[in-house]
Amino acid sequence: MTLMLSVALTIVVTILCSVPIILAGIIKLLLPLPAVWRSVSRFCNFMMYCWCEGLALLLRLNPHLKWEVHGLTGLNKKSWYLLICNHHSWADIVVLCVLFRKHIPMNKYFLKQQLAWVPFIGLACWALDMPFMRRYSRSYLLRHPERRGKDVETTRRSCEKFRHHPTTIVNFVEGSRFTEEKQRQLRSPFRHLLPPKAAGIAMTLNVLGKQFDKMLNVTLCYPENNRTPFYDMLSGKLTRIVVHIDLLPVEASLHGDYVNDKNFKRGFQQWLNGLWNEKDARLEAIYQQHKKAGQ
Numbered sequence: 001m002t003l004m005l006s007v008a009l010t011i012v013v014t015i016l017c018s019v020p021i022i023l024a025g026i027i028k029l030l031l032p033l034p035a036v037w038r039s040v041s042r043f044c045n046f047m048m049y050c051w052c053e054g055l056a057l058l059l060r061l062n063p064h065l066k067w068e069v070h071g072l073t074g075l076n077k078k079s080w081y082l083l084i085c086n087h088h089s090w091a092d093i094v095v096l097c098v099l100f101r102k103h104i105p106m107n108k109y110f111l112k113q114q115l116a117w118v119p120f121i122g123l124a125c126w127a128l129d130m131p132f133m134r135r136y137s138r139s140y141l142l143r144h145p146e147r148r149g150k151d152v153e154t155t156r157r158s159c160e161k162f163r164h165h166p167t168t169i170v171n172f173v174e175g176s177r178f179t180e181e182k183q184r185q186l187r188s189p190f191r192h193l194l195p196p197k198a199a200g201i202a203m204t205l206n207v208l209g210k211q212f213d214k215m216l217n218v219t220l221c222y223p224e225n226n227r228t229p230f231y232d233m234l235s236g237k238l239t240r241i242v243v244h245i246d247l248l249p250v251e252a253s254l255h256g257d258y259v260n261d262k263n264f265k266r267g268f269q270q271w272l273n274g275l276w277n278e279k280d281a282r283l284e285a286i287y288q289q290h291k292k293a294g295q
Contacts, residue, residue, distance in 0.1 A: 002234075002235055002236040003231075003234050003235045003236075006058060006061075006233075006234040006235070006236065007234055009054075009058055010055075010058060010234070013051060013054035013055065013058070014051065014120060014121065015120055016054075017047050017048070017050050017051035017054065017124075018047075018051075018120040018121065018123070018124035019120070020043075020047050021044045021047045021048070021123075021124040021127045021128060022120070022123045022124055022127055024040045024043050024044050024047075024127060025040070025044070025123065025124075025126060025127025025128075026127075027040055028040040028041075028127070038164070038165070040127075041129070041165060042165075044127055044128050045105075045106040045128075048106050048128060049101060049106060051097070052097040052098055052101040052106075053101065055094050055097060055098050056098045056101070059094075059098060059233070061236070062233075062236045062238060064236070064237075064238075064239050065238055065239060065240070065241070066239065066240050066241075067099075067240075067241050067243070068240065068241065068242045068243070069099065069243045069245070070243070070244045070245065071244060071245030071246060071247065072099070072103065072243075072245055074247055075100075075103040075104050075216075075247075076103070076104070077103070077104060077105055077166060078105075078166050079104070079105070079166055079213040079214065080105075080162075080166055080167055080168075080208065080211050080212045080213055081104055081105070081167075081168045081169070081212065081213065081214055081215070081216050082168075082169050082171070082201065082204060082205065082208075082212050082215045082216070082250070083096070083100075083104075083107070083168055083169065083170045083171070083215075083216040083218060084170075084171050084172075084173050084201060084215065084216070084217055084218070084275075085170065085171075085172055085173075085217075085218040085219070085220060086172070086174065086178065086192075086193055086218075086219060086220065086221075086279060086283070087172035087174050087176065087177050087178060087194075088177060088178050088220070088221065088222070088226075088229065089177060089222070089228075089229040089230045090177075090230040091222065091229040091230040091233050091238070092172070092220060093109065094230075094233065095220055095241055095243065096170065096218070096220075099243060100168070104168045104216075105165075105166040105167050105168045106128075106167075106168065107168045107169075107170045108128065108129065108130050108131075108162065108167055108168065108169050108170060109125075109130050109170045109171075109172075110130075110131055110169075110170065110171045110172070110200060111125060111130055111131070111132050112132070113132045115132065116132050129161050129162075160207065162208065163208065163211060168216075169204055169208075171200050171201050171204070173196040173197055173198070173200065173201055173272070174193060174194040174195070174196055174197065175194070175197045176194060178192065178193060178194055182194055190276060190277070190280040191280055191283070191284055192221075192280055192283040192284065192287070193276055193279060193280050193283070195273075195276075196272050196273065196275075196276050198258070198265075198268050198269050198272045199258055199259075201272075202254075202256075202258035202265075202268050203258060203259075205250065205254050205255055206255055206256065206257065206258065209250055209254065209255040210255070212250045213250075214247050214248065214249065214250065215247075215248040215249070215250055216245055216246070216247060216248075217245070217246040217247075217248055217275055217279070218243065218244070218245050218246075219243070219244040219246075219279045219282050219283065220241065220242065220243045220244075221242050221283055221286055221287070222238065222240065222241060222242070223240060223242060223286055223287055223289075223290035224239045224240045224290065225237065225238050225239060225240070226287075242286055244282060253267070253271075254268065254271070256268070
């Protein structure tokens with residue numbers, strides 16, 4: 001019963017908020033004037049905030065859910081942020097939207113191209129100027145070398161749109177949700193993470209680096225619902241969300257040509273892998289703490 005009610009309410013909230021965003025996006029498409037675009041963007045961001053509030057209300061319907069949040073200080077809605085996060089479940093997007101809705105500008109997610117075809121959600125994300133990324137396999141790029149670097153170019157074009165108003169750009173840098181099968185396939189050196197993909201955030205920092213005030217390095221997990229957190233969220237069975245937020249400076253050493261400068265590329269990858277090592281150790285500590293508590 002809880003699952004059916006949660007799914008129904010989620011669909012209703014999503015439709016009520018996405019339809020006005022889609023209509024506003026059509027206006028933006030038909031009237032390509034800077035003043036119109038700015039007004040439409042403000043309206044779309046407001047409707048996304050309403051969607052986040054709707055999701056927050058749905059989570060509050062679960063009396064068993066407890067939040068454990070560390071580092072949610074020193075943030076404001078008039079700054080530019082680059083938010084990087086591990087990706088475990090569809091629940092991650094809900095958590096980030098609900099947690100940060102009153103603290104930072106509305107999140108702009110890097111999305112897979114397939115999501116563009118999801119009813120309501122795809123069109124709404126397009127109207128919100130969220131970049132859709134098409135990932136190519138290594139074998140495909142060998143057959144079609146002309147496609148190499150296309151996702152990086154998409155990143156550059158999308159970031160240019162965010163220069164004019166405070167924005168939070170969110171990138172799940174693993175490129176996919178974590179599963180043990182993917183962990184084996186990619187031969188991940190991490191216990192709880194997939195290897196991070198550096199190109200997207202490197203290009204984002206290169207385009208908007210001086211405009212970002214801070215970087216938010218977010219680590220999240222569901223220690224008591226690790227296997228099916230999104231299903232458990234909808235079913236009212238999600239009991240604990242743990243979030244750690246590290247506020248990092250955007251240092252000058254992170255600005256560079258990732259595509260053509262091999263030394264910069266190598267250094268950037270080492271820096272990102274270092275963050276992922278720390279994130280993996282933090283997740284291991286959380287899971288071990290939960291394991292001991294359950295004994």
